[in-house]
Amino acid sequence: MRSTAARTGRALLVLLVTGLLVAAGSPASASLAEPPRxxxxxxxxxxxxxxxxxxxxxxxxxxxxxxxxxxxxxxxxYFTSCPVDGWLGLSAGDRAAEPRDVSDRxxxxxxxxxxxxxxxxxxxGPGSDALTAVEVSEADAAAWRGTREEIAANGFDxxxxxxxxxxxxxxxxxxxxxAGSYLGARTEDGLxxxxxxxxxxxxxxxxxxxxxxxxxxxxxxxxxxAQVTAADRLVSxxxxxxxxxxxxxxxxxxxxxxxxxxxxxxxxxxxIEPGWLASDSTSxxxxxQVADLTYTALQTSGxxxxxxxxxxxxxxxxxxxxxxERQQRLVDDDAQLVVGDEVLPTFFRTFGIALAVLVLSLALxxxxxxxxxxxxxxxxxxxxxxxAMALPxxxxxxTVVPWWRAGSPGWALTGVVVGIIAALLALTAALxxxxxxxxxxxxxxxxxxxxxxxSLAAVTxxxxxxxxxxxxxxxxxxxxxxxxxxxxxxFHGFGNVPFALxxxxxxxxxxxxxxxLLRTGRRRAxxxxxxxxxxxxxxxxxxxxxxxxxxxxxxxxxxVGYLVLAVAQVRLTWRTALGLVVVTGFAFLGxxxxxxxxxxxxxxxLGRFFQSLLDGEALGIVLRKLETNVDILLGPERTAxxxxxxxxxxILVLARPDSRPARPVRPLLALYxxxxxxxxxxxxxxxxxxxxxxxxxxxxxxxALILVPGLLALAMLSRPAWSRTETxxxxxxxxxxxxxxxxxxx
Numbered sequence: 001m002r003s004t005a006a007r008t009g010r011a012l013l014v015l016l017v018t019g020l021l022v023a024a025g026s027p028a029s030a031s032l033a034e035p036p037r038x039x040x041x042x043x044x045x046x047x048x049x050x051x052x053x054x055x056x057x058x059x060x061x062x063x064x065x066x067x068x069x070x071x072x073x074x075x076x077x078y079f080t081s082c083p084v085d086g087w088l089g090l091s092a093g094d095r096a097a098e099p100r101d102v103s104d105r106x107x108x109x110x111x112x113x114x115x116x117x118x119x120x121x122x123x124x125g126p127g128s129d130a131l132t133a134v135e136v137s138e139a140d141a142a143a144w145r146g147t148r149e150e151i152a153a154n155g156f157d158x159x160x161x162x163x164x165x166x167x168x169x170x171x172x173x174x175x176x177x178x179a180g181s182y183l184g185a186r187t188e189d190g191l192x193x194x195x196x197x198x199x200x201x202x203x204x205x206x207x208x209x210x211x212x213x214x215x216x217x218x219x220x221x222x223x224x225x226a227q228v229t230a231a232d233r234l235v236s237x238x239x240x241x242x243x244x245x246x247x248x249x250x251x252x253x254x255x256x257x258x259x260x261x262x263x264x265x266x267x268x269x270x271x272i273e274p275g276w277l278a279s280d281s282t283s284x285x286x287x288x289q290v291a292d293l294t295y296t297a298l299q300t301s302g303x304x305x306x307x308x309x310x311x312x313x314x315x316x317x318x319x320x321x322x323x324x325e326r327q328q329r330l331v332d333d334d335a336q337l338v339v340g341d342e343v344l345p346t347f348f349r350t351f352g353i354a355l356a357v358l359v360l361s362l363a364l365x366x367x368x369x370x371x372x373x374x375x376x377x378x379x380x381x382x383x384x385x386x387x388a389m390a391l392p393x394x395x396x397x398x399t400v401v402p403w404w405r406a407g408s409p410g411w412a413l414t415g416v417v418v419g420i421i422a423a424l425l426a427l428t429a430a431l432x433x434x435x436x437x438x439x440x441x442x443x444x445x446x447x448x449x450x451x452x453x454x455s456l457a458a459v460t461x462x463x464x465x466x467x468x469x470x471x472x473x474x475x476x477x478x479x480x481x482x483x484x485x486x487x488x489x490x491f492h493g494f495g496n497v498p499f500a501l502x503x504x505x506x507x508x509x510x511x512x513x514x515x516x517l518l519r520t521g522r523r524r525a526x527x528x529x530x531x532x533x534x535x536x537x538x539x540x541x542x543x544x545x546x547x548x549x550x551x552x553x554x555x556x557x558x559x560v561g562y563l564v565l566a567v568a569q570v571r572l573t574w575r576t577a578l579g580l581v582v583v584t585g586f587a588f589l590g591x592x593x594x595x596x597x598x599x600x601x602x603x604x605x606l607g608r609f610f611q612s613l614l615d616g617e618a619l620g621i622v623l624r625k626l627e628t629n630v631d632i633l634l635g636p637e638r639t640a641x642x643x644x645x646x647x648x649x650x651i652l653v654l655a656r657p658d659s660r661p662a663r664p665v666r667p668l669l670a671l672y673x674x675x676x677x678x679x680x681x682x683x684x685x686x687x688x689x690x691x692x693x694x695x696x697x698x699x700x701x702x703x704a705l706i707l708v709p710g711l712l713a714l715a716m717l718s719r720p721a722w723s724r725t726e727t728x729x730x731x732x733x734x735x736x737x738x739x740x741x742x743x744x745x746x
Contacts, residue, residue, distance in 0.1 A: 036302030037270055038199035038246045040208045041293060042238055043090070043180055044231040045083035045120075046215030046256030047264045049330040051228045059236035060250055060266060065323045067248075067268030068316045070277035070286050071330050074254050074263050075488030077151075077158065081260070082117035083214040086253025086290060087183035088160050090209075093294035093309035095488070096158035099150045117257065120180040120214060136191050144190030161188035162306060163207075163294050168193035170303045173205040178234060180211035180253075200246040206301035210238055218258025245270050247300055251293055259341070260486045262287070262334040267314060270300075275319040276326070280312040283492035283548070285472060286330065287485065288314055332402065333478065339404040340480045346410055347480065355388055359712075378719040382449070385713030386428065386456055387421050392501050392705055393460040394420035396467065396475040396482070413480075424459060431455035439516055447516060449718035450672060453710045454512020460706065461505040461537075464498060468546045481702070493548035494541055496693055500702040502547070503556055503685045506537040507563070508710060511678025514567055518673045526674075527568045534560030538587075542606070544595045550606045551696075553591055555688035557584040559681040566677035651687075654680050668715055682707065 044060075049071065054061045076085035076097035085097040100115055148160055164187040167174045173196030176185045185192055199208040212231035217224040239248055247270040252263025265288055267277055279288040291311030298305040299313050319326065362381045369377055394417045406412035435451045467475040476482050476498050483490045483498065494502060510533045517526035538560060540546050542553035561580045565572060595607035603611075653662040654676060657669050669676050682703070689699040 036206070037300060038204060038206055038208070038243075039249065039297045039301045040199050040210065040238065040242065040246060041090070041184075041249045041251065041297055042235055043087065043178075043184070043209070043211040043251055043253045044215070044235070044264065045086050045180070045212075045252060045254040047228060047231060047252035048256070048261060048334060049264050049327055050334070051215070051224075052264060052327065056225065056229055057232040057235075059232050059239065060264070061323070063235070063239065063248060063250060063268040064266045064327070066274060067266055067272050068275045068277045068314075069267075069323070069326055069330065070265045070279075070288050070314075071262035071333055072251055072253075072265035073282070073287060073289050073485060073488060073491070074252065075260070075289075075486065076254075078115065079260055079487065080115055081254040082115055083120050083180060083216075083254045084118060084183065087120070087180040087211070089158070089290040090184045090253065090294055091163050091186060092158040092160045093162045093291045093298075093305065093311050094158040095289075095291070095310070096151060096160050098147065117216070120211065121182045122179045122213075136186070141190035144186060148188070159188065159308065161186055161190070162309060163298065164188075164193050166298055166303055166306050167207060169306075172207070172301075172303055175199060175205045175208035176210070177208075178211035179213050181209040184209045184211075200242045206303060207297050210234065214254065214256075215252075216257045218256045224256075239269075242269070247272070249293055249297070251290070253290060259338060261338050262330070262486070267316070272316055273318040274323070276317045278315050278317055280315075281310065282485075283545075284477070285317055286333070287491055289488075332404070336399065336404045336478050337484070337486050339409045340413075340478070341484070341486060343410040343413060344480050347413060350414070351391065355384075358384060374719075378716045382452075382713045382715075382717035383425070385709040385711075385716060386425055386452060388709035389453070389456055389706055389713060390421045390424040390428075390460075391417065392481050393424060393456075393463050394418075396463055396479040398480075399475045399478040399482075424456065427459065428452055428456045431459075439513075445720040446671060446718055449714050450512045450515055452717060453714045454509050457505040457512065457706065457710065458509035461502055461509055464494075464502045464505075465540045465546075468493070468540070493546065494552055495549075496689070496695055496698045497702050499541065499547070499549055499552040499555075499689065499693075500686070500699040501706060502541065503537070503552065503559075503689070504682055504703040504706045506533075507559065507678060507682045507685065508706065510534060510537070510563065511674050511681075514563075514678070515672050515674035518567065523567075523569070527564060530560075530567050531564050534564060542591050544598070544603075544606060548606065550588065550592065550609055551689060551693040553606075554584060554588050554692050555685045557587050558688065559685035562684055563677055563681040566680070567674065650679075650683055654683060665711070665715075668711070668718070671718060672714075 049069075051057065052060055052064065074081045074086055074089075075095060076082075076089060077095050078085070078097050078100065081089075082098065088096040088098065098118070144161070151158055151160065164174065164185045167185070168187050168191075173194040174185045174192075175196055175198045176182060176192075182192075185195075187193060196203070196205040198204050199206065212234045213227065215224060215227045215231065217227060235250060242248065248266075248268050250264065250266040250268075252265070254263070255261060265277060276285045277288055278285040279292045281289050281292055289311060291309065292314050293311065295305045295309050295311035296314045298309075305311075359381075362377060362384065366374060366377055366381075397420050398413060398416045401416045403409055403412040403416045429452075432448050432451045432455060435455065436448060439447075439451075464476060467473055473492055476494070477485055477491065481497050481501065483492075483495045485491045489495060510530055513533070514526045514530050517529065538553060538556050541549045541556055558580045561583060562572070565576060565580075570576065589610070592606045592610035592613075595603055596610040598607060649661065652659065653665065656662060657666060657676065662669075686700045686703050690696040693699065
């Protein structure tokens with residue numbers, strides 16, 4: 001047994017090292033090596049790509065046609081962003097907002113409540129002599145410093161005044177004009193650096209900040225159109241006569257007084273080719289953040305971005321597609337996210353109610369039906385379970401169909417999802433037939449039931465993985481169960497919700513593939529399959545250019561390690577458990593170190609966490625994550641407390657399969673020797689993910705979307721097999737039940 005454990009341990013280490021080397025080979029982001037040149041930033045708060053047309057905004061259209069474009073995420077320290085917040089964010093090079101008179105409890109109860117936005121300070125437009133003689137009163141400077149202190153007291157790291165301070169520290173000047181520009185140019189003490197002529201002129205400043213009056217009418221109509229055309233006139237007046245090598249950035253810095261959304265961003269001039277803007281802060285083509293404007297303006301102008309700037313340099317990916325096509329993609333991305341955010345609660349509430357009614361009807365029918373009736377209800381219930389299990393995958397695939405353009409988008413989304421679920425069920429049936437012929441032990445009611453659940457789980461995990469590999473993770477970003485980038489949490493890879501779906505599906509698929517190998521005594525094959533597929537799962541989740549999920553890697557590594565040991569019949573003692581923890585720690589640090597070796601601007605949060613270890617700040621990050629989870633558990637949504645309660649109950653059932661609470665799943669555990677260790681591995685991943693991620697309470701809850709209907713389908717579809725032995729079956733003691741050895745946790 002010791003030699004088996006040693007061989008298994010060595011194999012795990014080799015596989016982990018291989019995975020780390022693969023992770024090290026992640027492709028670097030392309031950046032433009034540009035000489036220093038003048039930069040003009042024009043803020044048009046509230047403007048979206050749907051506002052931009054050749055007829056109503058000819059100046060912005062021409063800039064975009066010749067330049068690179070993206071959606072701008074304007075999330076401030078609140079879910080909704082005011083024009084003042086956008087200019088403060090530009091000033092700070094980080095998310096910032098004017099403090100609001102709202103309590104934490106009120107924010108948790110209604111985080112998307114629309115704010116009462118105040119007016120922007122306004123200066124004369126471009127070309128006015130008054131722009132070089134703006135004075136700041138001591139009272140105004142003191143109020144600015146008070147705002148800085150209040151932002152810090154609310155727990156935010158934004159340091160307003162960073163852009164203006166860098167201009168002052170380098171002895172340069174800045175040109176300002178229009179609404180809000182005064183806020184963007186101020187120093188940390190609330191003063192102004194030296195003011196000077198417009199960029200691009202003889203003796204002009206390296207950076208100019210100009211602001212249009214904000215667009216504050218969220219509804220389409222004459223009033224919004226008037227605000228949009230006024231902003232375009234300012235852009236036209238500004239760029240008229242600018243040298244060709246001047247970089248012009250047009251940015252919709254904030255929301256428009258309505259629901260949060262993505263805003264316009266254009267970069268033109270300076271030899272920029274038509275195409276897309278990208279940023280390492282989002283790791284995504286076609287999306288940037290306000291802080292990226294600060295970083296890009298300071299770097300491109302030769303002033304240099306100071307340490308602590310949260311943004312990253314904007315880069316260009318050339319694309320010769322017509323502007324209308326590029327614009328349509330940006331409009332669709334914004335619309336899909338906004339509409340999806342609106343229909344999400346109703347969609348899943350309707351789905352939950354419909355599923356509950358259907359399951360309750362089947363349960364009542366089951367109690368009243370005889371044996372013949374149950375023989376009919378069992379496969380029907382199994383198909384219902386598979387359909388519910390296919391829902392998450394269907395919501396991601398639905399992003400390729402423009403359901404959000406329909407007059408009733410909620411119903412359109414429902415119809416699209418139902419159609420995709422039907423297609424996924426047909427695909428699952430085809431896979432089951434193929435596996436029954438190719439894999440020994442995958443036939444019969446017993447084998448087909450697990451093959452159906454495992455195939456659908458593999459399809460779900462495969463959709464998420466292939467989306468990252470081949471589609472830039474667009475389905476993961478845009479799906480109603482995706483990243484929700486409007487919230488500003490993540491823009492790339494796996495967040496908590498996609499991680500929960502991917503990890504649960506992948507481990508369930510591995511379990512389904514391992515079980516027939518175990519039942520047919522192919523021990524070495526099952527160890528190899530579990531180890532290789534488990535490693536692949538960890539790499540997809542953790543690699544910086546794929547899932548980029550540090551917390552997920554910490555959760556998946558011990559889960560995969562346990563599953564490999566279980567199918568290898570290695571008894572789990574305290575010593576082996578400690579070894580799993582050590583291997584997990586080294587694997588995580590190795591991935592974080594490899595990410596840290598990349599250029600600082602290209603690091604994901606894995607590399608940044610490694611830097612925090614070097615800086616001695618890692619403990620504070622961990623404590624903040626734990627504090628966030630505690631706040632959620634004790635917040636107004638008391639149903640969050642069901643998450644740890646449910647995890648404890650599942651752990652008790654799996655730890656004591658002979659207990660009364662385990663009775664409903666006992667026939668399945670007896671029928672499938674790999675099921676118990678597979679479920680234990682899933683629970684390990686979900687528990688670790690719950691504890692290690694901020695807002696980790698979502699992980700077990702979302703995983704239930706896969707696990708609960710999957711187990712229901714497995715139980716109902718395999719009924720012909722387990723009902724024959726239900727009165728005598730005992731739960732399989734371990735993955736090694738065929739040989740009688742005990743490899744389970746004790």
